[in-house]
Amino acid sequence: MILPRLALRNVLRQKRRTLLTLLVLVAGYVALALAGGFMAQTFQGLADAAIRGGIGHVQILPVGSLESDEGQSLEHALPDGEAMAASLRKDPAVLEVLPRIAFMGLASNGTRSVAFLGTAVDAEREPRFMAISDRLADGAKAPGGVGSRWLSTDPAAREVVLGIGLAKSLGVAVGGSLTLMSTTPDGALNAVDVAVAGLQDLGLKELNDRSLCVSLDTASALMNAGPARSRLSVLLRHPEAAAQEGPRLARLAGSGVEAHPWFELASFYRQVKLLYFAIFGFMGLVLALVVLLATANTLLMSVMERLRELGTLRAVGMPPKSLLALLQWEGAMLGLAGSALGLVITLLLRFALNALHLQMPAPPGTSHGYELNIHFVPMVYLGAFLGLQAVIQVSAFFPGLKAARIRITEALRHV
Amino acid sequence: MLNLRHITRAYELGGERAGVFDISLHVPSGTLAVLAGPSGSGKTTLLQVAGLLDTAEVGEVVLEGRVVSTLPERERCKVRLHRLGFVFQTFNLVPVLSALENVMLPLQLQGVAERPARSRAQGILERVGLGDRLQHRPGQLSGGQQQRTAIARALVSDPILVLADEPTANLDHAHGGPLMALMAELSRERGVSFLAASHDPTVISRADVVFRLNDGRLE
Ligand SMILES: Nc1ncnc2c1ncn2[C@@H]1O[C@H](COP(=O)(O)OP(=O)(O)OP(=O)(O)O)[C@@H](O)[C@H]1O
Ligand SMILES: [Mg+2]
Numbered sequence: 001m002i003l004p005r006l007a008l009r010n011v012l013r014q015k016r017r018t019l020l021t022l023l024v025l026v027a028g029y030v031a032l033a034l035a036g037g038f039m040a041q042t043f044q045g046l047a048d049a050a051i052r053g054g055i056g057h058v059q060i061l062p063v064g065s066l067e068s069d070e071g072q073s074l075e076h077a078l079p080d081g082e083a084m085a086a087s088l089r090k091d092p093a094v095l096e097v098l099p100r101i102a103f104m105g106l107a108s109n110g111t112r113s114v115a116f117l118g119t120a121v122d123a124e125r126e127p128r129f130m131a132i133s134d135r136l137a138d139g140a141k142a143p144g145g146v147g148s149r150w151l152s153t154d155p156a157a158r159e160v161v162l163g164i165g166l167a168k169s170l171g172v173a174v175g176g177s178l179t180l181m182s183t184t185p186d187g188a189l190n191a192v193d194v195a196v197a198g199l200q201d202l203g204l205k206e207l208n209d210r211s212l213c214v215s216l217d218t219a220s221a222l223m224n225a226g227p228a229r230s231r232l233s234v235l236l237r238h239p240e241a242a243a244q245e246g247p248r249l250a251r252l253a254g255s256g257v258e259a260h261p262w263f264e265l266a267s268f269y270r271q272v273k274l275l276y277f278a279i280f281g282f283m284g285l286v287l288a289l290v291v292l293l294a295t296a297n298t299l300l301m302s303v304m305e306r307l308r309e310l311g312t313l314r315a316v317g318m319p320p321k322s323l324l325a326l327l328q329w330e331g332a333m334l335g336l337a338g339s340a341l342g343l344v345i346t347l348l349l350r351f352a353l354n355a356l357h358l359q360m361p362a363p364p365g366t367s368h369g370y371e372l373n374i375h376f377v378p379m380v381y382l383g384a385f386l387g388l389q390a391v392i393q394v395s396a397f398f399p400g401l402k403a404a405r406i407r408i409t410e411a412l413r414h415v
Numbered sequence: 416m417l418n419l420r421h422i423t424r425a426y427e428l429g430g431e432r433a434g435v436f437d438i439s440l441h442v443p444s445g446t447l448a449v450l451a452g453p454s455g456s457g458k459t460t461l462l463q464v465a466g467l468l469d470t471a472e473v474g475e476v477v478l479e480g481r482v483v484s485t486l487p488e489r490e491r492c493k494v495r496l497h498r499l500g501f502v503f504q505t506f507n508l509v510p511v512l513s514a515l516e517n518v519m520l521p522l523q524l525q526g527v528a529e530r531p532a533r534s535r536a537q538g539i540l541e542r543v544g545l546g547d548r549l550q551h552r553p554g555q556l557s558g559g560q561q562q563r564t565a566i567a568r569a570l571v572s573d574p575i576l577v578l579a580d581e582p583t584a585n586l587d588h589a590h591g592g593p594l595m596a597l598m599a600e601l602s603r604e605r606g607v608s609f610l611a612a613s614h615d616p617t618v619i620s621r622a623d624v625v626f627r628l629n630d631g632r633l634e
Contacts, residue, residue: 002523009511312507315468316521316568317496319489408468412503 003322007329010302011337017298018334024294025338025392026345028287029384033346034353035280036380041373043273050266052131054119056098056233057242059260060084060253065231066260074101074185074228081229084253088234091252093245095237096129098122099229101219105182107212109170116166117210118180120219123151129235132213139164139199144173148198155217159197165209167199174198180214184224192222234259284387291388292395295334299327299399310403311411320404327403331396332389339385346381350374416608417442417465417576422474424457424464425631435461435631438474442610442624444575447602449619450612452628458612459580461628465610466499466578467491479575496524500569500607502579506561508553514540514564515549521572539567543597559590563597570601579611583618595621 011018051057062076078084085097101120106113119132127133133150140148142164151159160178162170172178174196181191194214202208219225232253236245242261250259263269303310310323358372418441425434435457442448450458463469465476467483476484483494495501500521508517518536523529540549543563553561562582569577579598583591599621602609611618619625627634 001529002520005516006509006511013511308505308507309509312501312503312509313520314492315466315495315501317492317499317524319492322524409463412468412507 003326003329004333007326007333010306010326011330011333014302014305017301021294021298021334022338022341024291025334025388026342028291029339029342029388030346030349031287032284032384032387033342033381034349034374035283036384037346037350037374037377038372039276039280040377040380041375042276043269044375045370046269046272047263047266049131050269051239051262052129054100054130054132054233055262055265056130057236057239057262058234058246058249059262059265060088060232060234060249060257061260062231063256063258066258074103074223074225074230077101077225077228077230078232078257080227081232082227084257085229085232088232088249088253091249093236093238093241094249095235096125098126098129098233098235099216100231100233101216101223101225101228102230103182103219103223105180105222107166107170108179108181109172109176110179112170113181114166114169115210116180116212118182118219119211119213120216121213123215123217124153130233133161133200135200135202136161136198138201138203142199142201143168144176145199147174148200149174151197151213151215153215155215157215158192158194158218158221159214160194160218161198161200161213162196163208163211164199164201165205166212167196169209172196180212180222182222185228186224188224190222190224192218194218288387288391291391295331295392296395296398298334299330299396300402302330303327303399303403307406307411307414310406311408311414314406314408315412323403323406324397324400327396327400328393331392335389335392338392339388342384342388343381347376350376416444416479417610418477419461419465420475420477422461422464422471422476424460424469424471426460433457433631435464435628438628438633440626440633442576442608444608445602445606446623447599447609447611447621448624448626449622450610450626450628451614451619452612453614456628457631458628460631462578462580462610462612466501467495496521497572498575500572500574500577502562502565502569502577502582502611504581504584506553506558506565506585508561508564508568510553513550513552514545514556514560514567517553517564518567518571521568525572536567536571539571540564542601543567557590558586559594562586562590562594566594566598566601570605570607573605574607576608576610579609581613581615582611583613583615588617591615592617 062078065076081099085099088094088097099122103118105116107116121132127150136148136150139145144167151161176196177193179191179193184190234249236242246259246261250257354373359369360372362369420439422438423436425432438461452458464471475482478498515536518540519532522532522535537549540546543566545560545563548556548560583594586594595618598609
C-alpha cells in the first residue's frame with residue numbers, strides 16, 4: 001500500500017494549492033448535487049401532477065384511441081368498462097381502478113349555451129386517489145364559488161363541478177342549475193338537468209373556460225352509456241412497475257384494449273425532462289471541463305515540481321505504470337476530499353435554502369407558483385460523486401503519463 | 416560480478432563529443448571500487464549506464480554473467496529493484512516519507528509485507544547509526560544522516576552492487592570520511608560491491624580498486 005500512502009502525503013504537501021483545487025471540486029460537487037436535487041424535485045412534481053391529474057400509473061384504453069379523434073365519443077369506448085374495472089381490481093398488483101368517460105356537449109343556462117369538455121368520474125373513488133377535487137378551494141375564491149364542494153356520491157344525484165371560466169360565461173354560481181346536452185351512442189340528442197355543486201380553478205385558462213366534471217351516473221344518464229367507459233386509470237401498489245405491469249394488465253382486461261404507462265402519456269413531463277436534461281447537461285459539461293482543467297493543472301504542477309523525486313523512484317525500481325497509478329491515487333484523494341466536503345456543504349445549503357421557503361415562479365402553462373424544496377435524493381449525491389470522480393481520474397491521466405514517461409537521467413539532473 | 420564491455424555513451428553538443436568511450440572494466444564482488452576523474456570526465460555518465468538508468472550506444476553491461484543492458488525497461492526495473500542500489504550526491508530521499516519509510520520503499524516495491532519490511536528497514540537504519548531517527552523526515556535530518564539513510568535504502572534489499580555518484584560531495588570533511596568508512600565496512604560485511612564516483616581523496620584512499628577516467632576514457 002505504498003502508492004496510496006505516497007499519494008496522500010503528496011496531496012498534503014502543497015496545502016494551499018490542494019485547498020484551491022478542493023474549492024473547485026467542492027463548487028462542482030455542490031452545483032451538481034443541488035441541480036440534481038432541483039431536477040429531481042421538478043420531475044417528481046411533474047410526474048405526480050400527471051399521475052394524480054387523471055392518468056394514473058397505467059391507462060387502459062380501447063385499441064387505437066390515441067391515434068384517432070374518436071376518444072371523445074362513446075362509440076369508441078370500452079363496452080363494459082365497469083366489469084373490466086371490477087375484474088382488474090382483483091389483481092394483487094392493482095391498488096384501484098378508476099373508470100372515466102370523456103365527453104363533449106353543450107351546457108345551457110336557459111338563455112345561453114356554451115360548448116364544454118366533460119369528464120365523468122367515479123364520484124366516490126376518484127377523490128381518494130386523484131387531484132380532481134383539489135382545486136375546489138381555489139374555485140371557492142372565484143365569484144359565485146362560495147360553498148364549493150365535491151360531487152355527491154348518491155347515484156341519483158345530478159350534479160356538476162364547473163371550471164371557473166365556464167361558470168362565469170354561463171353566469172351560474174354554486175347552487176345554481178344548468179342543462180347539459182350531449183349525444184347518445186346511437187346519435188340521439190339527450191339532456192340532463194344538473195345542480196352546480198362547486199367551481200374549481202384548474203390553473204389553466206383554457207381548462208377553466210371549457211371543462212366540467214360529473215359523476216359516472218350523471219354521464220350515463222346523459223349519454224345512455226350503460227357500463228361503457230372511455231378508459232380506465234389504474235393505480236398500482238408499486239408505481240415503479242408501471243412499464244412492466246401495463247402489458248400484463250392489458251391482457252388481463254381482455255381483447256381490444258391497450259395499456260400505456262403514465263410517462264408515455266404525460267407529454268408535458270417528457271418535454272420538461274428533455275429540456276432540463278439539455279440545460280443541465282450543458283451546465284454539467286462546462287463544469288466537468290472546469291474540474292478537469294483545475295485538477296489536471298494541479299497534478300501536472302506537482303509532477304513538474306518533483307521530477308527528481310520521481311526519477312529517484314524510477315531509479316530505485318518503480319515501474320512506469322506505478323507512477324501512472326500514483327497520479328490516479330492523488331486524483332482519487334483530491335476527489336474524495338472534494339466530494340466529502342461538497343456533501344457536507346450541499347446538505348447545509350439544502351437545509352438553508354429550504355428553510356427560506358422561496359417561492360418559485362409558475363412553470364410555463366400553469367398559473368400556480370410553488371415553493372422551492374430541494375429534495376434529498378441519495379442517487380443524485382452518489383451520481384455527483386461518481387461523475388466528479390470519473391472526471392478527476394481522466395484529468396489525472398495526463399499528468400500520470402507525463403510522470404510515467406520521464407527519462408530517468410534527465411529527471412535526476414533536475415533540481 | 417559487474418562487467419562493462421566496450422561501453423560508449425556519447426553526447427553530441429555543438430560539434431563537440433562528450434561522454435564515455437570504449438570503457439571496459441570489472442568490479443569483483445565485495446569490493447569498494449572508485450571511479451575517479453576530474454569534473455566532466457564522464458563518471459556520472461558511466462554510472463548511469465552501469466546502473467541501467469541510461470543506455471549505451473555501444474557495449475554491454477554484464478551483471479552476474481548475464482547481459483542486462485539489452486533487457487526491456489520492465490526487466491531493467493526489476494534488476495534495479497532486486498540487484499542494484501543507488502546513492503546520489505543530493506541524497507534524493509522522498510521528502511514526504513520518514514527515514515524508516517524511505518528505507519522501506521524498495522522492499523514495498525518488491526511486494527514485501529509491511530511488517531517484515533519495517534523490521535528489516537529498522538535493522539539496517541540501526542546499523543548505519545540512525546536507530547533514533549526513524550520517524551524523522553529528510554528535512555529534519557542533517558546531510559550526513561540523510562546520506563546514511565540513502566545508503567540504508569540502497570542496501571535494504573540486499574543488492575549485489577550499489578552505485579554511488581559522489582556520495583560525499585555534499586558533506587563536509589568531518590562527515591565524508593566516516594561515511595566512506597561505513598561503506599567500506601558494509602561492503603565487507605555484506606559482500607556488496609560499491610562503485611562510487613568521486614574526486615574526493617578521502618574516498619579514493621578507501622578504495623579497493625580505483626578506475627581513473629579522463630575525457631571519457633579509462634587511463
Ligand atoms: N545530457 C547531456 N547532454 C549533453 N552532454 C552531456 C549530457 N550529460 C553529460 N554530458 C557531457 O558529458 C560529459 C561527462 O559528463 P558527466 O556528468 O558524466 O561528468 P562527471 O564526470 O560526472 O562530472 P562531475 O564530476 O562534474 O559530476 C560532460 O562533458 C558533459 O558536458
Ligand atoms: Mg557527475
